[in-house]
Amino acid sequence: MRLKFLSRFTMLKRAMFRCGELSSRVFAVEFDLRTQPLYFTLSSNPQELHHAHQQLFGDDGKLFSLHVHSDSRTEKARAHAEIKHKLSVTLSRDCDVFEASSFIPDVKNSVVKGFFIRDKSTTALSEDILKTLQQSKSVCVFSYKREGEYCWQELWSPVNQVQESARQYVTPAAAAEHHPSTLNITNSDVFYSMHEAYKVLQECSDIIPESKEVLKLVDEQSETSRADGFPVIVIEGLDATGKTTLTEALRESLNATLLKSPPQCLAPFRQRFDSEPPLIRRAFYALGNYITAAHIGNESLRAPVIVDRYWHSTAAYAIATAVGGRVENLPKPDSELYQWPEDLLQPNLVLLLTVSPEERLRRLRDRGQDKTVEEAELELNQLFRLKVEEAYKRIQNPACIIVDASPSPQEVLRQVQHLIRNKCHL
Ligand SMILES: Nc1ncnc2c1ncn2[C@@H]1O[C@H](COP(=O)(O)OP(=O)(O)O)[C@@H](O)[C@H]1O
Numbered sequence: 001m002r003l004k005f006l007s008r009f010t011m012l013k014r015a016m017f018r019c020g021e022l023s024s025r026v027f028a029v030e031f032d033l034r035t036q037p038l039y040f041t042l043s044s045n046p047q048e049l050h051h052a053h054q055q056l057f058g059d060d061g062k063l064f065s066l067h068v069h070s071d072s073r074t075e076k077a078r079a080h081a082e083i084k085h086k087l088s089v090t091l092s093r094d095c096d097v098f099e100a101s102s103f104i105p106d107v108k109n110s111v112v113k114g115f116f117i118r119d120k121s122t123t124a125l126s127e128d129i130l131k132t133l134q135q136s137k138s139v140c141v142f143s144y145k146r147e148g149e150y151c152w153q154e155l156w157s158p159v160n161q162v163q164e165s166a167r168q169y170v171t172p173a174a175a176a177e178h179h180p181s182t183l184n185i186t187n188s189d190v191f192y193s194m195h196e197a198y199k200v201l202q203e204c205s206d207i208i209p210e211s212k213e214v215l216k217l218v219d220e221q222s223e224t225s226r227a228d229g230f231p232v233i234v235i236e237g238l239d240a241t242g243k244t245t246l247t248e249a250l251r252e253s254l255n256a257t258l259l260k261s262p263p264q265c266l267a268p269f270r271q272r273f274d275s276e277p278p279l280i281r282r283a284f285y286a287l288g289n290y291i292t293a294a295h296i297g298n299e300s301l302r303a304p305v306i307v308d309r310y311w312h313s314t315a316a317y318a319i320a321t322a323v324g325g326r327v328e329n330l331p332k333p334d335s336e337l338y339q340w341p342e343d344l345l346q347p348n349l350v351l352l353l354t355v356s357p358e359e360r361l362r363r364l365r366d367r368g369q370d371k372t373v374e375e376a377e378l379e380l381n382q383l384f385r386l387k388v389e390e391a392y393k394r395i396q397n398p399a400c401i402i403v404d405a406s407p408s409p410q411e412v413l414r415q416v417q418h419l420i421r422n423k424c425h426l
C-alpha cells in the first residue's frame with residue numbers, strides 16, 4: 001500500500017515539477033512533416049477534437065507521449081537521442097513514433113522534447129519499453145484515452161493508474177507563431193560565443209574524454225587581431241556544390257593560404273562528435289570555428305586566406321537540422337538567431353555556391369554517393385536542403401553573396417575572381 005502511494009506520489013511530483021505547469025503548455029506533434037505540427041493544449045473541460053486531431057487521436061490503438069527530463073542538459077540530450085534510437089529499432093511496424101514537444105508559446109528555452117507513440121499492434125511491446133524507460137531514464141509518460149468525441153491525457157503508470165488526478169482533455173490549439181523547434185536554438189544548436197560552446201564540452205568531459213583534448217586545442221590558440229591583414233574569403237555551400245574544386249583553384253591563382261573549418265587538428269575527433277546529439281556535436285563545430293579563426297588571424301598577416309566552410313555552415317546546418325518540417329518553420333528572416341557571434345573573427349567576403357538540385361545530385365553520383373536514396377528519404381533530404389540554403393541566405397553580418405556554381409569550374413573561378421577583385425581589391 002505504502003509502495004503504491006509512494007509511486008503515485010513520485011509520478012505526480014514528476015508531472016508537476018518536471019513537466020511544469022501543464023495547463024500553460026502547448027503540445028506539438030510532428031504528425032506529418034510536410035504540414036504544420038498538430039498543436040493541442042490541455043483543459044479540464046471536455047473539448048471536441050478537430051478533424052486534423054481526430055486523425056491522430058481518433059484512430060484505434062494505444063497512444064502515449066513521453067518527455068525527457070534531467071537537470072543536466074548533456075544527459076538530457078543523450079537520453080533523448082538514446083530513446084529515439086531505442087524506439088526506432090525495437091518498436092514494431094504497427095507503431096508510429098512522431099517527434100513531439102511541449103512548450104510555452106514564444107517563450108525561449110521552454111521546450112521539453114519528446115515523442116508521441118501510436119501503437120496499433122496487439123502486443124504489449126510499447127508498454128514494456130516505456131516501463132523500462134521510465135525506470136532507467138528521466139522520462140515522464142502520458143497515455144491518451146478516448147470517449148466519444150473526446151480524448152484526455154493522463155499520467156501513465158505500468159503498475160497502477162492515477163485515478164485521482166483530474167482528466168486533462170486534449171484541446172485543439174492554434175498554430176504557434178514561432179515553430180517550437182526555434183525556441184531552444186540559442187546555446188543548444190547554435191552558439192553565439194566561444195564561452196558557451198566551451199561550457200558544453202566541459203560539462204560532458206567525464207562521459208566523452210575526447211572533449212578534454214578538444215578544449216586543450218582551443219586553449220592553445222593565442223588571441224589574434226587582424227588589423228591590416230590580407231583579405232579573408234569564405235566559400236560556403238552544400239556538399240558537392242564545388243567548394244573543394246574552387247578553393248583549390250583560388251589558392252593557386254591568388255597565392256593564398258587555404259584553411260578549413262573544422263580545422264585539420266580536429267579531424268581525429270570529428271567522427272566521435274558526429275555521433276553525439278546536436279547539443280554536443282554543434283558545440284564541437286562551434287569551437288572548430290574559433291580554432292580556425294586563430295589560424296586565419298595568423299595566416300592573413302602573410303597572404304590572402306581562403307576558408308572552406310566557416311560559421312555560415314555551422315549555423316545553417318544546425319538550424320536546418322533543429323527545425324523540423326518545412327522551410328516556413330525556420331526562424332523568421334529578422335531573427336537574432338542569424339546574427340554572427342560578436343567574438344568570432346569576421347571574414348571580408350562570404351560566397352555561397354549554389355547549383356540546382358539536379359546538378360548537385362549528378363555531381364554526388366559522379367562522386368559515387370547517393371545512389372540508393374529511397375524516394376521518401378529523397379523528399380526529406382529535399383526539405384533539409386531547402387532549409388540549409390535558406391538559412392545560409394538569412395545569416396547577417398556578414399551576409400553571403402550567392403554565386404551560381406553550375407557553369408564549368410573555369411567559369412566559376414573567373415566569376416569569383418571578379419567578385420574578389422571588386423569587393424576585396426585583390
Ligand atoms: N563547376 C563544376 N562543374 C562541374 N562539376 C564540378 C564543378 N565543380 C566541382 N565539380 C565536381 O563536382 C563534385 C563535387 O565537387 P567538390 O569540389 O568536391 O564539392 P564540395 O567540396 O562542395 O563537396 C566533384 O566530383 C567535382 O569534380
Ligand SMILES: Nc1ccn([C@@H]2O[C@H](COP(=O)(O)OP(=O)(O)O)[C@@H](O)[C@H]2O)c(=O)n1
Pocket residue numbers: 239261262285289309310311313314315317318
Ligand atoms: N564549419 C563547419 C563545417 C561543417 N559543419 C558540419 O559538417 C557537416 C558537413 O561538413 P562537410 O561537407 O565538410 O562534410 P563531408 O561532406 O566532407 O563529410 C555539416 O553537417 C555541418 O553540420 C559545421 O557545422 N561547421
